[in-house]
Amino acid sequence: MAPLLELQDVEARYGPVQALHGVSLTVGEGEIVAVLGGNGAGKTTTLRAISGLVTMSGEVRFAGKRITRAAPERVARIGIAHVPEGRGIFQELSVRENLRLGAYLRRDGFDEGYERARAYFPWLEERRDQQAGTLSGGEQQMLALARALMSRPRLLLLDEPSLGLAPIVVRELFEIVGQLNEKDGLAVLVVEQNAKLALRSSSRAYVLEVGRVALEGPSAELAENESVRNSYLGY
Amino acid sequence: MAEFFQQVVAGLASGSIYALLALAIVIIYRSTGVVNFAQGEMATFTTFIAWTLVDHGLGYWVAFPLTLLIAFAGGIALERTIIRPVEGKPVVTVVILTIGLFIMLGGLTNWIWKAEVRSFPPNRPFPTDAWDVGGVAISKQDVGILLVTFGLVGGLWALFQLTKLGLALRASAVNPTASRLVGIRVGWMLALGWGLAAAIGAVAGLFTAAASPPLEPNMMRPILIYAFAAAVVGGLTSPVGAVVGGLAIGVTLNLVATYDEHLHIELDRVRLPIALLLILTVLLVRPAGLFGKTVLRRV
Numbered sequence: 001m002a003p004l005l006e007l008q009d010v011e012a013r014y015g016p017v018q019a020l021h022g023v024s025l026t027v028g029e030g031e032i033v034a035v036l037g038g039n040g041a042g043k044t045t046t047l048r049a050i051s052g053l054v055t056m057s058g059e060v061r062f063a064g065k066r067i068t069r070a071a072p073e074r075v076a077r078i079g080i081a082h083v084p085e086g087r088g089i090f091q092e093l094s095v096r097e098n099l100r101l102g103a104y105l106r107r108d109g110f111d112e113g114y115e116r117a118r119a120y121f122p123w124l125e126e127r128r129d130q131q132a133g134t135l136s137g138g139e140q141q142m143l144a145l146a147r148a149l150m151s152r153p154r155l156l157l158l159d160e161p162s163l164g165l166a167p168i169v170v171r172e173l174f175e176i177v178g179q180l181n182e183k184d185g186l187a188v189l190v191v192e193q194n195a196k197l198a199l200r201s202s203s204r205a206y207v208l209e210v211g212r213v214a215l216e217g218p219s220a221e222l223a224e225n226e227s228v229r230n231s232y233l234g235y
Numbered sequence: 236m237a238e239f240f241q242q243v244v245a246g247l248a249s250g251s252i253y254a255l256l257a258l259a260i261v262i263i264y265r266s267t268g269v270v271n272f273a274q275g276e277m278a279t280f281t282t283f284i285a286w287t288l289v290d291h292g293l294g295y296w297v298a299f300p301l302t303l304l305i306a307f308a309g310g311i312a313l314e315r316t317i318i319r320p321v322e323g324k325p326v327v328t329v330v331i332l333t334i335g336l337f338i339m340l341g342g343l344t345n346w347i348w349k350a351e352v353r354s355f356p357p358n359r360p361f362p363t364d365a366w367d368v369g370g371v372a373i374s375k376q377d378v379g380i381l382l383v384t385f386g387l388v389g390g391l392w393a394l395f396q397l398t399k400l401g402l403a404l405r406a407s408a409v410n411p412t413a414s415r416l417v418g419i420r421v422g423w424m425l426a427l428g429w430g431l432a433a434a435i436g437a438v439a440g441l442f443t444a445a446a447s448p449p450l451e452p453n454m455m456r457p458i459l460i461y462a463f464a465a466a467v468v469g470g471l472t473s474p475v476g477a478v479v480g481g482l483a484i485g486v487t488l489n490l491v492a493t494y495d496e497h498l499h500i501e502l503d504r505v506r507l508p509i510a511l512l513l514i515l516t517v518l519l520v521r522p523a524g525l526f527g528k529t530v531l532r533r534v
Binding site: 104147 | 399402403405406409410412413414415416417418419420421
């Protein structure tokens with residue numbers, strides 16, 4: 001069976017600076033895949049290339065369709081939800097408005113998706129009128145995730161979800177992502193600095209180094225790999 | 236005392252014109268961070284279009300909404316053809332472009348309609364008499380202008396706060412990237428903002444021609460300065476601030492002009508400098524204006 005998402009030889013550049021030198025990766029239906037790597041390895045750029053936020057060449061396919069260089073709004077339309085680095089919520093708007101924007105493309109209304117999001121994030125209801133920018137960092141990340149769910153995506157792109165958050169919050173976040181994957185069959189491509197956690201939560205992983213895939217394989221195997229342990233796990 | 240209240244109402248009416256143009260400026264500033272210097276000339280241009288429509292036999296209140304539609308479409312067209320190519324360029328680039336637009340539209344107005352002075356509309360759009368409210372004469376035209384302004388502001392508020400389109404417009408203004416990621420066509424939202432601003436500005440132009448005739452190509456230049464002052468006092472990002480600022484400036488300037496003989500200087504001549512001084516003071520003392528939001532962020 002063809003994978004849900006497939007990247008082939010993806011190159012990307014910011015002006016004169018080339019950030020990706022031919023990245024190929026796949027995410028299967030209902031699979032959690034992690035992308036590891038240091039600063040500047042091209043992790044975020046990989047997600048941005050999928051979403052159409054950066055100039056790229058190569059080939060991106062989603063559910064059998066070619067979406068290379070599709071505009072972000074089109075990528076969102078076909079079932080990919082991207083939670084960007086730094087949360088990417090609408091700070092000035094209320095919690096509820098953020099969620100309504102998540103359901104922007106859904107014609108079947110707001111309520112069903114909201115019920116679903118509330119099952120995972122029960123606190124949303126009492127905070128619905130609060131300005132999103134005044135939530136704590138962890139709550140903002142949860143809101144970003146909840147907003148992504150509102151579009152009922154098939155694939156979730158998560159960029160550094162643990163950034164700047166307390167370990168207990170990070171654990172909770174990954175637990176929810178795991179549940180979404182198990183119960184709803186949501187496929188996830190997660191980019192993480194926290195390699196230990198990312199490898200534990202995913203079935204397969206890729207290690208990027210200066211814009212190339214340096215290593216790939218089942219997460220359990222990579223966790224035992226010596227160079228991965230030295231460079232990313234620190235033991 | 237009666238004169239005082241009369242002048243306050245008259246000030247509110249001219250202030251609502253500043254408020255409308257300020258609102259147009261704020262709508263574009265919020266979504267792009269750019270002050271549109273051409274806003275006044277756009278208003279003049281569309282008012283001349285209204286003149287042409289009426290000149291061809293249309294009634295004023297038929298030409299009025301028609302002009303707003305033309306302005307709306309024109310605003311969208313301007314954004315798509317002239318502003319779009321510099322999207323994402325430094326703010327200075329875009330600002331210079333709007334100054335270019337100011338010069339171009341001004342020239343175009345002079346070229347098409349000549350620099351003739353016209354009375355427009357030929358018949359007053361509102362009744363010319365006044366109500367007597369306890370000895371205070373309240374001009375029906377002033378009340379009419381105020382009512383239309385408040386209706387328009389209320390409609391805009393409803394559009395932005397109560398509709399999905401309005402939410403998308405606000406979202407595009409505060410976080411374009413995140414907006415695109417949830418599927419909003421941000422480019423079109425910017426164009427729509429220009430369309431709305433052009434239409435609101437058109438109302439300001441039409442009312443300027445009606446309330447302080449004649450209709451002539453330079454009529455919006457001083458109004459633009461007052462509108463800037465109103466927008467800056469309101470904080471540039473706040474629609475409520477723009478309206479409050481516009482009304483306050485209208486009333487202040489009108490009172491100043493009325494009582495200037497007591498001050499032994501001809502204050503009517505220094506209205507524009509007063510507005511500029513106000514802009515300068517607000518920018519120096521309180522750049523966020525009265526209503527500008529200092530956004531709370533936690534990182």
